[in-house]
Amino acid sequence: MSVVIIIPARFASTRYPGKPLVELRGAGGQARSLIRRSWDAAMAVPGIDRVVVATDDDRIRDHAQGFGAEVVMTSTACRNGTERCAEAVANMGISPEIVVNLQGDAPLTPAWFIEDLIEGMRADAGADLATPVLMCNGRMRAELIADRQAGRVGGTTAVFNHDMQALYFSKEVVPYAAGPFADDEETPVFHHVGVYAYRPDALAAYAGWPEGRLEKLEGLEQLRFLERGRRIRCVRVEARGREFWELNNPEDVAKLETMMTRMGLD
Numbered sequence: 001m002s003v004v005i006i007i008p009a010r011f012a013s014t015r016y017p018g019k020p021l022v023e024l025r026g027a028g029g030q031a032r033s034l035i036r037r038s039w040d041a042a043m044a045v046p047g048i049d050r051v052v053v054a055t056d057d058d059r060i061r062d063h064a065q066g067f068g069a070e071v072v073m074t075s076t077a078c079r080n081g082t083e084r085c086a087e088a089v090a091n092m093g094i095s096p097e098i099v100v101n102l103q104g105d106a107p108l109t110p111a112w113f114i115e116d117l118i119e120g121m122r123a124d125a126g127a128d129l130a131t132p133v134l135m136c137n138g139r140m141r142a143e144l145i146a147d148r149q150a151g152r153v154g155g156t157t158a159v160f161n162h163d164m165q166a167l168y169f170s171k172e173v174v175p176y177a178a179g180p181f182a183d184d185e186e187t188p189v190f191h192h193v194g195v196y197a198y199r200p201d202a203l204a205a206y207a208g209w210p211e212g213r214l215e216k217l218e219g220l221e222q223l224r225f226l227e228r229g230r231r232i233r234c235v236r237v238e239a240r241g242r243e244f245w246e247l248n249n250p251e252d253v254a255k256l257e258t259m260m261t262r263m264g265l266d
Contacts (some may be wrong), residue, residue, distance in 0.1 A: 003033055003118060004096045005042045006052040008074075008081035008086050009035050009064075009104040011057040014155065016250060020060050020104050024247075025257050026266040034247060035060060039069050044111045047118075049096070053104075054088035067194075080221035081213065082196065086207035089200065097123075097157030099203055101196040105247045108259065113193060114238045121197040122234035127233035128202035129225060131166070132193040133158045134244060138181030141189045144173045152249050156192040156220060158234055166232035169220050193237065194246055196222065202230060 009020040016022075020035040032040070035053065042051045053064045056076045064071050074089055078084040085101045098121055100114060113132050119187035121130040136144065136157075147154030148171075158166045158173050168174070169192055181187050196208075202225070214220075225232055243259045245252065260266075 002097045003048050003092065003100060004052065004098075005045065005048055005100040005102050006085045007035070007038050007042060007053045007102050007104050008078075009038075009055045009057075009060050010078075010084070011054055011055075011060055012076075015135075015248065019247065020055075020255060021063060022247070024107065024253060024260070026260045027264040028144075030266055032056070033063060035064055035069075035104050036067050036252070038102060038104045038109075039067070040113070041093075041107055041109050042102050042114075045114045047115075048100075050094075052088060052092070054084050056084075069163060079209060082198075082203070082208050082221045084225075085198070086203045089203065095200060097200075098199045099198045099200055101198065103194040103246075106194045107247070108242070108244050108256065108265075109193065109195060110240070110242050110244075112240070112254035114195060116237050117195060117197050117235050120233055124233045126231055127199075127236070128230040129196050129198045129222075130233040130235050131158075131196050131222065132192055132237045133160070133190040133234045136187050136189040137183065138179075138185045138187060138193050139183040140191060141173065141177075141179075141181060141187045144189070144191070148173060151165070152251065153219070154248055154252075156194070158190045158192040160234040164234045164236070166222075166226060166234050166248055168226070169218070169222055171218055172218065183250070190234075190236075191244070193244065 023031040053071045072088045074087045212224040215223040
């Protein structure tokens with residue numbers, strides 16, 4: 001087996017309980033759950049050997065199996081999606097080349113983001129994991145800032161060096177840039193897309209480490225790798241006219257539905 005996509009999903013989210021089962025209406029008015037839309041996004045990626053939903057909740061399991069998804073059950077002790085992916089791989093007894101974590105709150109992730117991520121991982125033998133970054137235009141940067149000013153935990157930003165190695169990830173909008181920026185103007189801020197590609201040995205090691213200090217402060221699971229000195233490759237992806245946002249808060253439902261309508265996505 002070469003590449004497996006795992007979609008970690010839990011019902012007991014602190015910020016948005018039951019989020020995987022929330023329905024989103026597309027351009028044609030059809031309602032599909034968040035986990036179904038994330039599954040559809042994973043299934044659209046060519047060259048993937050297996051797509052699996054990993055959950056600890058019977059409601060999510062029953063719903064996912066109802067639309068034909070393969071499901072693996074994990075424990076309630078998993079603190080984040082990376083730990084859930086690690087447990088799922090162990091429970092399935094598989095040894096893929098690459099494990100992709102497509103988090104269940106990113107249904108607008110286009111297939112080429114994941115294709116580019118896998119290609120970037122294969123091109124960098126020294127990387128323990130890889131993750132996509134998308135350059136913000138002025139409008140996206142302003143929306144990230146508006147979330148923080150309103151006290152909402154919204155999207156995550158990434159900072160990396162000239163070799164595309166991650167330096168830091170934050171729920172604050174970093175780096176600081178005075179601006180102002182026009183809506184369609186390029187900015188120095190990069191939105192972190194919530195997808196990861198892991199080497200299986202790095203994923204297995206992660207599950208045995210205690211939660212990191214920065215990870216706990218920011219609520220960002222990938223910081224545990226940086227705190228342990230592991231190398232994260234940032235893979236720059238292009239929007240190609242697509243809008244991208246994740247469902248972090250109840251207010252994001254309307255935003256995602258508006259985006260899908262604008263892009264003509266059912």
